[in-house]
Amino acid sequence: LAKTTQPISxxxxxxxxxxxxxxxxxxxxxDYITWYQQFPSQGPRFIIQGYxxxxxxxxxxxxxxxxxxxxxxxLPRVSLSDTAVYYCxxxxxxxxxxxxxxxxxxxxxxxx
Amino acid sequence: xxxxxQHPSWVICxxxxxxxxxxxxxxxxxxxxxxxRQFPKQSLMLMATSNEGSKATYEQGVExxxxxxxxxxxxxxxxxxxxxxxxxxxxxxxxxxxxxEATGELFFGEGSRLTVL
Numbered sequence: 001l002a003k004t005t006q007p008i009s010x011x012x013x014x015x016x017x018x019x020x021x022x023x024x025x026x027x028x029x030x031d032y033i034t035w036y037q038q039f040p041s042q043g044p045r046f047i048i049q050g051y052x053x054x055x056x057x058x059x060x061x062x063x064x065x066x067x068x069x070x071x072x073x074x075l076p077r078v079s080l081s082d083t084a085v086y087y088c089x090x091x092x093x094x095x096x097x098x099x100x101x102x103x104x105x106x107x108x109x110x111x112x
Numbered sequence: 113x114x115x116x117x118q119h120p121s122w123v124i125c126x127x128x129x130x131x132x133x134x135x136x137x138x139x140x141x142x143x144x145x146x147x148x149r150q151f152p153k154q155s156l157m158l159m160a161t162s163n164e165g166s167k168a169t170y171e172q173g174v175e176x177x178x179x180x181x182x183x184x185x186x187x188x189x190x191x192x193x194x195x196x197x198x199x200x201x202x203x204x205x206x207x208x209x210x211x212x213e214a215t216g217e218l219f220f221g222e223g224s225r226l227t228v229l
Contacts, residue, residue: 034218043116043205043220044156087155097163099146099207100218102156 004088004103011109018075020106022088025069033064033071034100036087044087044102048073075108083110114140114210118221125196126229132192133224135162135206141186142208147179150203150223162189162206196228 005023012018024033032051036044048055050062050071061074075082087105092098115138125131135145143164148156160181161169168181178200180192189208193200207220 036220041203041223041225043118043207043223045220046217049217097144097161099158099161101158102148104155 004090006086006088006103006106008104009107009109011111012078013111014079015077018078018082018108018110020073020075020086020088020108021070022073023070024088024090027068027090028092030092031068031090033062033068034089034091035060035062035071035073036089036102038085038087038105047086078108078110080110080112082108084108114138114217114219116206116208116219116221118204118206118224120224121222122225122227124227124229127197128195130192130194131196131226132190133204133206133226135189135191135208135221137187137208137210137219140208140210142189142210143186145183145189145206145208146218147181147189147191148205148207150205156205159191164189193226196226198228201226201228 034049035047037047038044048060048062052064055062063072085105085107087102089100091100117136119134145162147159149159150156158171159174162181162183164183170176183189203223203225205223207218209218
């Protein structure tokens with residue numbers, strides 16, 4: 001499984017756009033990229049998933065360059081409730097029995 | 113989205129006792145569930161993969177006799193912490209996919225906080 005590297009922590013003011021970049025230099029051809037959000041004492045929650053280029057949903061955007069060795073989660077106009085730990089995970093595309101392995105994650109603190 | 117539910121959400125027990133944590137997929141069938149453990153301020157650590165109708169696959173360093181996993185049906189997996197000790201105090205989280213495809217979203221339970229006195 002591809003190892004991921006993220007900043008340990010980030011701070012942002014409310015209303016700003018936050019970009020969290022994840023490095024996954026040894027990503028394999030059949031790996032996909034998934035981001036999860038975790039609040040204290042809760043299970044992680046799916047945010048977004050992608051394979052290449054750009055993916056956007058109602059919560060976030062995910063940018064993946066052509067070489068796929070990194071990805072950037074973009075959170076538009078963050079609020080205090082976005083304070084959480086964000087995990088970037090890389091997983092095998094064609095095996096439903098393969099678990100996702102969590103790295104250290106990025107602790108985002110949103111300040112009023 | 114699909115729902116994975118854990119019970120109990122928190123439990124306190126005395127050292128030496130055993131504790132069972134249930135993980136249920138409420139609206140889908142899951143042939144495979146995953147168990148994670150999380151210590152304060154740390155990331156989730158994969159403990160084992162639970163397979164319906166067969167033995168669980170444990171990660172290196174996780175004692176299979178200490179953490180008993182049973183996946184007796186397509187909607188229920190249980191984790192039993194046997195002879196619990198204070199160092200087993202942690203946040204235990206289960207997860208499952210709602211489809212056999214790996215691109216199926218991995219849903220997580222609410223977590224179960226175990227405190228061993």
